Amino acid sequence: MPRPKSPLLSRERIRDAALELIDAEGIGALSMRNLALRLDVKAASLYSHYPNKDAVLDAVANLLTRQVDTSGFERGWRAGLETWGRSYHAALRGHPNAAPVVAAGTGRREDFLAMADAVHGGLVGDGWPPRYATMIAASVKYLVIGAATTPFASGFADDTRVYFERYPNLVQAHLIPAHAEEIDSDSFELALAGLLAGLEPLHASLTAGERRGAREAGR
Amino acid sequence: MPRPKSPLLSRERIRDAALELIDAEGIGALSMRNLALRLDVKAASLYSHYPNKDAVLDAVANLLTRQVDTSGFERGWRAGLETWGRSYHAALRGHPNAAPVVAAGTGRREDFLAMADAVHGGLVGDGWPPRYATMIAASVKYLVIGAATTPFASGFADDTRVYFERYPNLVQAHLIPAHAEEIDSDSFELALAGLLAGLEPLHASLTAGERRGAREAGR
DNA sequence: ACCTGAACACCGTTCAAGT
């Protein structure tokens, strides 16, 4: 049945189906043939809408990136980083199987660049010199990506008894799967809070004159 | 030429060749057929030494994990985390193409568990309650994995002029490829220093009595 | 313009066969 009068596919439908497939069966299950099957279509048809598989993955990554909130910088650099970090983290934790997709190849994705630009602007706008703004944005991103792609507690074997003899220090609550998610989110919050607390004196040590100079040079 | 008197392959030779291949051509180039080619052998031969491709990748990950130094905790929790974080980061940055391999599936790898156990023991031994030890170890791991798998500056297009119009805030030094590596390592150091500085008052707020109690309950 | 069938060059893995 070639060339139906109303198209069977669209870029959005393909992208959404790809995310569903990743959520349900993991990144390993996302093949062009498998994706086509889900859309009641043949694999070759997808190439009428995306040039290749990577482009489909980019569309998924952009979709998730657009959920990230960078509006908090209106209330200062600290509130901005908190809002950004938490919403970024939440977007990835909402689709854990897709997190590595979002983490990869960030540098040439449209919506990632828009996000990075907003964050950098927010930091420079509240007095951080551009070079610090770059490093601080990178730091928070490291935490988000690390937390989303390798949650600490998950991945341990379900049968914790295996560990008892060889790894005495690890036999703690964090090996109990039921606590895993809570410990992961608490760890992210602790790290974010710790980092922001550690940056506070650095920001304070910038004199009013240095802050103004940084703001002017930043644009 | 089946069954030579002295074996052509060994687990170590296969694992080392896999790392070389990943370093030279990236993770995408590591196929069993390609790996076998490099060892002057057929793909099926590899299955006499490893049950599957994942096991080869685990061997590579374990090799890199064994380079990580957890001895610093003898000089206190802060020195321990610095030594651990830096050596972990350095091990992954030395093989950037392999970093995602090390990041994945950590929970059931022998050498990762030994490392995590040493870190946890070092933190609890210097007064952190077990639950905090878990979260702090997770935090530093997040930074290391995030920094190693998605270096901030890399991945931007070489031609930075593309960004000028649309992303005014991003047109800074960090878009210059020559500075990328320096900014990445500086960012990691800033994040680690910030996090440790932020944790200091938390550790100090634990009274001597609470510290003793934590140490006793931690084993 | 949009979908299909068939083909190409790849994969990971298995297994009987050789020594």
Added chain:
DNA sequence: ACCTGAACACCGTTCAAGT
């Protein structure tokens, strides 16, 4: 025990053909 050839069920991608 260790290596091979051949096969299986998969991949991503291309392209002529159909309407």
